[in-house]
Amino acid sequence: xxxxHTCGELNMNxxxxxxxxxxxxxxxxxxxxxxFIDLRxxxxxxxxxxxxxxxxxxxxxxxxxxREFVLSASGKVTERSxxxxxxxxxxxxxxxxxLTVLNVSKTPPFTIEDNTxxxxxxxxxxxxxDLRRKVNKKNLELRHKMAIETRNYLxxxxxxxxxxxxxxxxxxxxxxxxxxxxxMNAGQFYALPQSPQTFKQLLMVAGFDRYYQIVRCFRxxxxxxxxQPEFTQIDCEMAFVTxxxxxxxxxxLAKHLFKSILNFDTEVFPRIPxxxxxxxxxxxxxxLRFGMEFMELNEVAKGKGFRMFDDAELVAGINTQGCGEYSxxxxxxxxxxxxxxxxxxxxxxxIRVAPDGSLKSSVDKFYSSEDLAVIALKFNAKPGDLIxxxxxxxxxxxxxxxELRLEMGNRLGLRKPGHYKPxxxxxxxxxxxxxxxxxxxxKHHPFTAPVPEDIRMIDQYLSHISDNKPVSTSLSEQNxxxxxxxVDLENVHANAYDLVINGVEIGGGSIRIHNKELQKKMLxxxxxxxxxxxxxxxxxMNAFEYGAPPHGGIAFGFDRWTAIFAGADSIxxxxxxxxxxxxxxxMIDSPARIKDEQLKELGxxxxx
Ligand code: ASP
Numbered sequence: 001x002x003x004x005h006t007c008g009e010l011n012m013n014x015x016x017x018x019x020x021x022x023x024x025x026x027x028x029x030x031x032x033x034x035x036f037i038d039l040r041x042x043x044x045x046x047x048x049x050x051x052x053x054x055x056x057x058x059x060x061x062x063x064x065x066x067r068e069f070v071l072s073a074s075g076k077v078t079e080r081s082x083x084x085x086x087x088x089x090x091x092x093x094x095x096x097x098x099l100t101v102l103n104v105s106k107t108p109p110f111t112i113e114d115n116t117x118x119x120x121x122x123x124x125x126x127x128x129x130d131l132r133r134k135v136n137k138k139n140l141e142l143r144h145k146m147a148i149e150t151r152n153y154l155x156x157x158x159x160x161x162x163x164x165x166x167x168x169x170x171x172x173x174x175x176x177x178x179x180x181x182x183x184m185n186a187g188q189f190y191a192l193p194q195s196p197q198t199f200k201q202l203l204m205v206a207g208f209d210r211y212y213q214i215v216r217c218f219r220x221x222x223x224x225x226x227x228q229p230e231f232t233q234i235d236c237e238m239a240f241v242t243x244x245x246x247x248x249x250x251x252x253l254a255k256h257l258f259k260s261i262l263n264f265d266t267e268v269f270p271r272i273p274x275x276x277x278x279x280x281x282x283x284x285x286x287x288l289r290f291g292m293e294f295m296e297l298n299e300v301a302k303g304k305g306f307r308m309f310d311d312a313e314l315v316a317g318i319n320t321q322g323c324g325e326y327s328x329x330x331x332x333x334x335x336x337x338x339x340x341x342x343x344x345x346x347x348x349x350x351i352r353v354a355p356d357g358s359l360k361s362s363v364d365k366f367y368s369s370e371d372l373a374v375i376a377l378k379f380n381a382k383p384g385d386l387i388x389x390x391x392x393x394x395x396x397x398x399x400x401x402x403e404l405r406l407e408m409g410n411r412l413g414l415r416k417p418g419h420y421k422p423x424x425x426x427x428x429x430x431x432x433x434x435x436x437x438x439x440x441x442x443k444h445h446p447f448t449a450p451v452p453e454d455i456r457m458i459d460q461y462l463s464h465i466s467d468n469k470p471v472s473t474s475l476s477e478q479n480x481x482x483x484x485x486x487v488d489l490e491n492v493h494a495n496a497y498d499l500v501i502n503g504v505e506i507g508g509g510s511i512r513i514h515n516k517e518l519q520k521k522m523l524x525x526x527x528x529x530x531x532x533x534x535x536x537x538x539x540x541m542n543a544f545e546y547g548a549p550p551h552g553g554i555a556f557g558f559d560r561w562t563a564i565f566a567g568a569d570s571i572x573x574x575x576x577x578x579x580x581x582x583x584x585x586x587m588i589d590s591p592a593r594i595k596d597e598q599l600k601e602l603g604x605x606x607x608x
Contacts, residue, residue: 002022037062108126112132208239226569272424294317300374315389315391323408359373461487512551
């Protein structure tokens with residue numbers, strides 16, 4: 001045995017015992033007659049002592065060892081005279097009587113400490129060294145615990161963990177596919193799954209009725225800060241269920257994780273319809289750790305001669321309690337904030353409520369104190385409050401106000417770390433109209449079922465296209481009356497839901513279509529020709545002809561959920577070997593060119 005114990009477990013109970021520890025040299029210190037080495041492994045750090053008087057040869061040898069050398073040391077556990085209460089092993093040290101150097105190490109390119117001196121790119125290149133740092137180790141331990149507890153809960157609920165293939169055909173989840181050329185079928189490609197969506201549905205047709213998998217998914221997207229080309233989902237599906245059953249089952253999973261991992265008790269998760277979330281928070285993933293709901297002001301703000309409000313589709317604001325004393329400078333900062341391109345507002349209007357209740361605004365020219373009082377009353381504003389108002393196009397104003405709300409939440413310390421407010425957002429629209437490509441997209445994915453009462457809208461729409469009448473659902477065209485619109489499919493609701501925690505979408509799912517005809521209709525609405533639909537999804541529609549049970553499911557972003565539980569923003573720190581911002585693994589230097597022979601074998605000719 002190269003060790004009898006780990007570097008994290010010895011304490012006063014072991015004093016007098018002979019032990020052997022193995023690990024990496026974290027730090028060494030020469031103190032005249034004594035040399036100390038901090039030996040580190042996955043479990044902790046233990047101090048080794050070498051005594052010049054007792055064993056000069058060994059002590060000399062110890063002095064020569066460098067950082068990150070791999071050592072195995074044997075000796076007696078002794079009580080320290082100078083205890084370190086911050087270390088779990090801080091009461092003891094090992095008087096070393098024999099030492100083996102298991103391996104030498106070059107000086108690492110950055111310090112293996114909590115506060116390392118290594119930059120991001122360097123640490124990515126030497127990820128195996130970065131992973132030796134305690135923070136990263138803790139992150140992966142948390143991830144492991146999350147996986148275990150997820151499995152514990154789902155197994156108890158009779159879910160089966162079943163693997164689905166990675167070499168498949170496109171599953172549309174809104175990103176591009178990563179493709180893999182097939183040598184045996186030259187000129188043909190597999191796609192890596194964006195999710196196991198179609199396979200889990202087929203498992204329901206097969207009768208497995210409760211499936212899950214902690215599974216890798218691949219999406220070729222432009223990388224935003226918090227995206228990785230490969231990431232992990234807790235992917236689940238159930239048969240013979242309604243939306244209610246799914247929400248209850250997975251609220252149970254969330255509660256179990258909150259309790260078992262964080263010891264955090266959650267209340268019943270609120271269920272907020274999509275439209276309400278958008279109207280009150282300007283977002284389909286609201287942070288409910290604080291209120292500050294939007295108030296729509298069209299009725300009271302328009303018609304007073306203030307152009308910006310009069311021309312706006314929507315005038316809306318928030319009341320920030322206790323900010324009435326904001327200085328000119330602070331208000332200017334907020335104005336700069338809302339004008340940032342990412343936020344996109346053109347101006348910020350404010351109304352202050354002074355301690356005596358009097359109102360002062362940035363638009364006093366247009367609004368009498370009575371007018372302002374009407375607005376303040378809508379917010380139920382109190383002395384010391386500050387009302388912040390934005391105006392413009394409806395969607396843009398809502399999303400800018402959402403950013404402002406979050407900013408004010410941050411400034412006022414209302415987004416408390418360690419506090420969690422999970423909720424369900426329900427009743428999503430089934431479809432989204434895209435002005436640029438002039439077509440509908442599935443808001444969730446093409447397999448999501450419309451609510452039954454809205455199916456007739458789809459039928460009306462389809463009969464309209466089959467009559468070859470011009471079809472447009474773009475609102476601007478509708479309003480200008482240029483084209484007669486049979487039906488606006490953006491009003492069709494889906495049986496779809498998202499789990500949101502603290503302003504982050506953690507997961508989403510839906511009740512699925514399980515009927516071939518309806519699935520065909522949906523694909524037609526999405527612009528698939530009959531042939532394309534059959535080519536891409538024929539296998540699924542055929543399966544629906546052999547007794548597909550009603551089913552539905554959900555998938556959670558596992559990396560993201562872990563990050564949220566650690567109070568972190570980025571998922572990258574919770575993945576052992578992540579890619580950088582350009583989708584590269586800089587450690588193994590991938591993606592990389594392949595040899596000409598390989599290309600030839602695959603029947604691939606590069607154009608450039
Ligand atoms: N496959 C979906 C996704 O990846 C989740 C689901 O509908 O179950 O978002």
